[in-house]
Amino acid sequence: MHTSVKSHEPRAIVIGSGVAGIALAARLRSTLGFKNFIIYEREAELGGTWFLNTYPGVGCDVDSHLYSFSFNLNPNWSQRFANQPEILEYLQSTATKFGIRPHIRFGIEVIEASWNESRQLWQVQLRNVSSGHIFSREAEILVSCVGSISIPKDCSIPNYEQYTGKIWHSARWDHTESIAGKSVAVIGNGCSAAQLVPHVVRDAAKVVQFQRSPQWINARPNSQFSKLQKFLFRHLPFVMRLYRFTLWKRTDSLHQLYTSTSPSAVQARVEATREAVSYMEETAPKKYHDILIPKFPLGCKRRIFDPGYLEALHSPKIELTSEPIVAFTEKGLKTSKRDLNFDVVVLSTGFKIQEFLSPIKLTGKSNITLNEHWASTSGAQAYKATFVTGFPNFGIIFGPNAFPAHNSVIYTNEVQVEYVIKSLFRPIIKGSFSVLEVKEAAEHRDATDIQNQLQKMVWSSGCSNWNLDASGRNTTNYHDETWKFWYRLWWPAWEDFDLSGGKGASLPWRPEWKIAGTAIALAASIISAFHSF
Structure with missing residues (x-):
């Protein structure tokens, strides 16, 4: 059997x-x-x-x-x-x-x-x-x-538990609470803060954003794909593959901005820095230029591609400050210079x-x-x-x-x-x-x-x-x-x-070895067949 x-x-x-x-x-x-x-x-x-x-x-x-x-x-x-x-x-x-x-x-x-x-x-x-x-x-x-x-990172600001207003991390946004007509503090100025601040400024009565350190900010032109482009991508897949490959190749060339191992890399960062400074000076309010534009090299922190943040700083409803936060109070935040009351505090302070x-x-x-x-x-x-x-x-x-x-x-x-x-x-x-x-x-x-x-x-x-x-x-x-x-x-x-362990099966061959092995086996078969005549 x-x-x-x-x-x-x-x-x-x-x-x-x-x-x-x-x-x-x-x-x-x-x-x-x-x-x-x-x-x-x-x-x-x-x-x-x-x-x-x-x-x-x-x-x-x-x-x-x-x-x-x-x-x-x-x-x-x-x-x-x-x-x-x-x-x-x-x-x-x-x-x-x-x-x-x-x-x-x-x-x-x-x-x-x-x-x-x-x-x-x-x-x-x-x-x-x-x-x-x-x-x-x-x-x-x-x-x-x-x-x-x-x-999300834990809040490290002293007296956090004393605050009686609403508080949440940007990565755990509380959609049950409206910020319309309220005073809002946004702590942090990284990529998440740059994305959410324009929307908060639009709805809130007053916004104070606390910047801990400056960030390099670049333009972010966000064009819509046309019906024709989508049609070509859908029905001519090689067009979409070629477009994707072009994006990848162009994006990969940005690697040189993060190194200084060659004169071309140094020059590329100089030019990218000049472009970022120009964009920030042209787009942001002049009163914030001193605290917005970094002194450290471009790329040292993650770059921000501007979703409308710098334009939002022109609103009379927002104040950008670099004043260090000392502690929470019952009704808001205490900085090194003043006490401020807020209805809502948004922690845009990053992740672990x-x-x-x-x-x-x-x-x-x-x-x-x-x-x-x-x-x-x-x-x-x-x-x-x-x-x-x-x-x-x-x-x-x-x-x-x-x-x-x-x-x-x-x-x-x-x-x-x-x-x-x-x-x-x-x-x-x-x-x-x-x-x-x-x-x-x-x-x-x-x-x-x-x-x-x-x-x-x-x-x-x-x-x-x-x-x-x-x-x-x-x-x-x-x-x-x-x-x-x-x-x-x-x-x-x-x-x-x-x-x-295992059953003793051979380890997988590299693909090129498989091709070479197949070619050798085929050649051996041809030679063997030739000699049989």
């Missing part, structure tokens, strides 16, 4: 259903036909930052056709730089198109995950957000798609960028947590922005040093997704091995090279920015053009990993 042997298909848990989670899920299904994964999402809907950020004016400062998935281009973008509702709709339609929704469990947050060395799998503890019920699941593969722009995977506790081999590992290496790091030594079968999409300051993060997310599939999912499913762990020396070598390169770039020129952690290490940015990011992650360097 014949007895069939059923092989065990690996299970995977994915944390988060934002851009990275959608990209991974879509490629797992379409590229591998792999469906044995669950996505745990703590929010009520997918979309990540584009679901959570709903403040007035929220939008993207990357071209819409570039800020989209290569496997699901959208011919129907309404304008060059899309706003939040349109981006969220695109992400939702992508999830529906690729059958991702059935894989997602909404309202479930990952509390902690631990690697079980004896059983060679991840044990994950989860909590139902609404009921508080705690339960656990297991999986051979764990991937974080949490992202870094997800958790440096706290990757926060607040999840991740424990790897030898009972070492991810934070302890990173503390021992003087800062967050990951091999090729994706794998961490001591944490087998675990990958991070949008991990340390994966942020391209000058290009689309969706591009680098997709590059990492393909790398995780090539190096982790496909070989484990095939049976080449069952456990993959990056070697410590490989992680250290990779991280050291990146940090050495980043020291030469504009983020280390002395300004305060969210790219640097408390010790001054740049844990967010990638240091080169994005095509080089793709090249670094094009194919796994198997010698950089410890591999174990």
Whole structure:
């Protein structure tokens, strides 16, 4: 009697259903036909930052056709730089198109995950957000798609709890409260503040914006796509592909603004700085020029592409001040010079960028947590922005040093997704091995090279920015053009990993080796056939 042997298909848990989670899920299904994964999402809907950020004016400062998935281009973008509702709709339609929704469990947050060395799998503890019920699941593969722009910074201003007015973070906008006719304080002047201030000024009776440090601001011409353009994009896909490629190539050339390694790069930044100064002086009220225009190099902080912010500063209803805030009072804010009363305080103070995977506790081999590992290496790091030594079968999409300051993060997310599939999912499913762990020396070598390169770039020129952690290490940015990011992650360097288990299947060949092998085999067959005559 014949007895069939059923092989065990690996299970995977994915944390988060934002851009990275959608990209991974879509490629797992379409590229591998792999469906044995669950996505745990703590929010009520997918979309990540584009679901959570709903403040007035929220939008993207990357071209819409570039800020989209290569496997699901959208011919129907309404304008060059899309706003939040349109981006969220695109992400939702992508999830529906690729059958991702059935894989997602909404309202479930990952509390902690631990690697079980004896059983060679991840044990994950989860909590139902609404009921508080705690339960656990297991999986051979764990991937974080949490992202870094997800958790708002806590308010650090003294006496925060004494304030009796309304207060919220821009990333958690309170739509139940109207600001019409009220006095509003906006704390912060980064990208989010620049987007929301024009709308707040329009509706509020009085606005005071507190600037902690100046920002470089550039023009943001946001043209609408015509019916003809949409028609061509829809019916001639190669036109849309060519347009997207042109955007990517042109945007990638902006990398030179962030380095000073050549005379052309220095000159490019000089010209870009002159252009920004000219725009700011022409557009903003003259009374604010001294506090608006930075003294630090362009690019040291994330550049702002103006959504109408500088024009809004002309309104008699707004005051921009650089007075330091000393503390909250019962009715408002106390600065170094005066007390001000406000009905509403909006905190546009950024996110916990440096706290990757926060607040999840991740424990790897030898009972070492991810934070302890990173503390021992003087800062967050990951091999090729994706794998961490001591944490087998675990990958991070949008991990340390994966942020391209000058290009689309969706591009680098997709590059990492393909790398995780090539190096982790496909070989484990095939049976080449069952456990993959990056070697410590490989992680250290990779991280050291990146940090050495980043020291030469504009983020280390002395300004305060969210790219640097408390010790001054740049844990967010990638240091080169994005095509080089793709090249670094094009194919796994198997010698950089410890591999174990599996059914002994050979490791996947590089595509060019497959072509060469096929050509050699074909040539050998022809020669053999010739000799047989």
